[in-house]
Amino acid sequence: MTIGEIIGVWLAAGLTLMMFSFIYRDNAFFKLGEHLYLGISVGYFVNIQYHQVLVPDVIRAIRVEHDFWVIIPSLLGIFILLRLVPSVAWLSRMSFAFYIGGFAGVAIPNVIHGYFLPQLAETLRPFNAGLGNNLNQIVILLAVFTVLIFFFFSLEHKRIVGGISRIGLFFIMISFGASFGYTVMARISLLIGRFQFLLDDWIRQTILRL
Amino acid sequence: MLFFKRQWPIIIAFVMGIVMWARFYIPTEQSQTLQDEFMRWARILFGFAAMLGILSLLHHHWNKIKLKRPGFGFSVVTLVAFVIMALTGLLPVSWTWLGFADNLRSSNGPHMYLFEHMFVPMQATMFSVLAFFIASAAFRAFRARSIEATALLIAGCVIMIGRVPVGDWLASVTTVEMGSWGARSLINFPYVTDWLLNIPNAAAQRGIILGVILSQIAISVRIIFGIERTYMGGGD
Structure with a gap:
């Protein structure tokens, strides 16, 4: 084991015991672990979004592929962030309407053909199998x-x-x-x-x- | 202005809904491209929506620290952990002086080191702790007070026994020769488990899924035609 691995194991063991301490009762160690977990998971999520969405779908699309259409969803995305500014929060409605309306349209035929009819077909099978x-x-x-x-x-x-x-x-x-x-x-x-x-x-x- | 605030979003939802709905029945290459492009745009929007949630969370903890509310120290931990985790994956700086790889997100990078030695153990432990609480909840819930509770109790117990080695062991030690029927197990939990999962459980799930699908279709139609407007939030 390298020093890095040993430190990692001690870190993981300490955090595991910290989280296990909740079995006794809610305490400061658990709260510390809970908040640490929250911060780390959000930081990890930010990275996932950045590397798997923002870089390939926006930055690379504009810089490398010169696909300027992605400016529209990016603008709609900025509208979503404007929800934090009360005077222009209503702009986020455009983005939600686009997203939710679009998915409502996608959902209707997809769930009928992909789930509803196959589930019905499986339920209404003929009685000829022994x-x-x-x-x-x-x-x-x-x-x-x-x-x-x-x-x-x-x-x-x-x-x-x-x-x-x-x-x-x-x-x-x-x-x-x-x-x-x-x-x-x-x-x-x-x-x-x-x-x-x-x-x-x-x-x-x-x-x-x- | 009120038109843009209240009517325009309904028009957008209507147009998007009808276009994406109709697209399904037009099996052309362009129609598929439209769907792919919408999914890509939706992915970008989801990213920004997630960012809104994160900003809101950080704002909450920042305010807690600023106003020195009780437990603000834990908020400091959250913010510091967030900053470290985010920066180790985003900042293009060298971490080789600490013995890490230069590639930020490689398995030897600092970001994945924190992920493997902090995120994974904490998540696994948090969910495993639930085993204790599920046991105590089961004690209370599994008291057979009605026929429905008895069904839940029996199904839960049979499946737990049927999916562990003791279930196989019981089936093997209770196997007897039954003439023309061949060797049969008298207490065959794995067999009963399979039957419970594949027949009554699958059928009940199917009933629930069919109900969910019908509701999903109904709510989608309501959104498209502007009857359902909760996504617009409150205010003007």
């Missing part, structure tokens, strides 16, 4: 229908509609349980990773030098 698959297909149809009814608020959820939406809620809960299980596992996996780092990279390799 007993087990047909039973699964019935469960899918039942679940999709009842979940859609659960989110349909134009009818009051009473009597038959209430009963159907209750079945939909049951399926939603199974889905949330699945998501919950996966989330717990992902977090536990991260926790194991942090302990491995502390025990192996920090204590074994840096302190004990094994």
